[in-house]
Amino acid sequence: MIKTFCAVAAFVMLAHAPVLAADAPSPDALRAWHKRELRVAGIMHKLRLANLASCPKQELDYGLVVARLADRASPAVRTTQAEALGLRDYPTALGVIPGSAAEQAGLREGDLIEAVGGIAWPLTDAVPDARKAFWEALNAGIQAPTMEIRAEREGQTRDFHLTGKAACIASLFMINRSSVNASTFGSRIQVNSGLEALLQDDAELAFVLAHELAHVILEHTGPGKEAEIKDPAVRRRIEMEADTLGVLLMARAGFATAAAAASIPRMRKANGMMSRLLGIYGPYMSTDERMVFLTKRADEVRVQMAGEAQGR
Numbered sequence: 001m002i003k004t005f006c007a008v009a010a011f012v013m014l015a016h017a018p019v020l021a022a023d024a025p026s027p028d029a030l031r032a033w034h035k036r037e038l039r040v041a042g043i044m045h046k047l048r049l050a051n052l053a054s055c056p057k058q059e060l061d062y063g064l065v066v067a068r069l070a071d072r073a074s075p076a077v078r079t080t081q082a083e084a085l086g087l088r089d090y091p092t093a094l095g096v097i098p099g100s101a102a103e104q105a106g107l108r109e110g111d112l113i114e115a116v117g118g119i120a121w122p123l124t125d126a127v128p129d130a131r132k133a134f135w136e137a138l139n140a141g142i143q144a145p146t147m148e149i150r151a152e153r154e155g156q157t158r159d160f161h162l163t164g165k166a167a168c169i170a171s172l173f174m175i176n177r178s179s180v181n182a183s184t185f186g187s188r189i190q191v192n193s194g195l196e197a198l199l200q201d202d203a204e205l206a207f208v209l210a211h212e213l214a215h216v217i218l219e220h221t222g223p224g225k226e227a228e229i230k231d232p233a234v235r236r237r238i239e240m241e242a243d244t245l246g247v248l249l250m251a252r253a254g255f256a257t258a259a260a261a262a263s264i265p266r267m268r269k270a271n272g273m274m275s276r277l278l279g280i281y282g283p284y285m286s287t288d289e290r291m292v293f294l295t296k297r298a299d300e301v302r303v304q305m306a307g308e309a310q311g312r
């Protein structure tokens, strides 16, 4: 009996380090990390948009990641961030998720954002709170149905009109940790970089993310539920529910459901000793049992999807 990858966190993990600023990586390492973050975010984006019908809680999504050189970072870190990611003192479009509202509006990675909703980025922070007003406009923008962005690309200023897309509520963080694991607390999903590195097949990674999204949708975890999910019977039930719904979620986002069972032996092999150490809640299903369960579920979902396609 070996516990597989999914630890339902009973607490929120600390400190997502989006650009590994703390240990001043090389530009190549920073670029590689960023590419991996965007891979995970891109798969999650597909899952969140394709599964509105299953999500009781929705939010608008623009698929745009904005960042700028940190004022307080060391000169060496700033230089690396500028070289590797194209960051400037201007807020920069650091990530534009494929298929998102931002991409469809024409924004591209590297665009320098000059204004949001008519609020311009102040070149200096001489005016108190002027920069704060810009970030507030950006935050207000992502909660409104549409957003106006003025950005500079290759010396030319362009205007972009974005229309937000409804998506399932879920936030995703990839943390720099080599163990093969993912966890969910409330609507916050955390993926270890070791899991992303192991699952190079997008559909296999999509299954793991879909399983976590299922925990979010079914409200399995969160404040006040820590004790409940330590009960092995409860744990087994919610994990089976997450697998059951997860396979459907990945199918709706266009991923091959056979990848669900295929991901399991890979994770078992990688986890080995670690999975036994992590087995604090006890195993909820053996690897073999889970593979049989997921294979059967994949067949059911294929039949269901074929039926839905015919009905359209």
Ligand SMILES: [Zn+2]
Binding pocket: 006, 007, 008, 211, 212, 215, 238, 239, 242
């Ligand atoms: Zn789980």
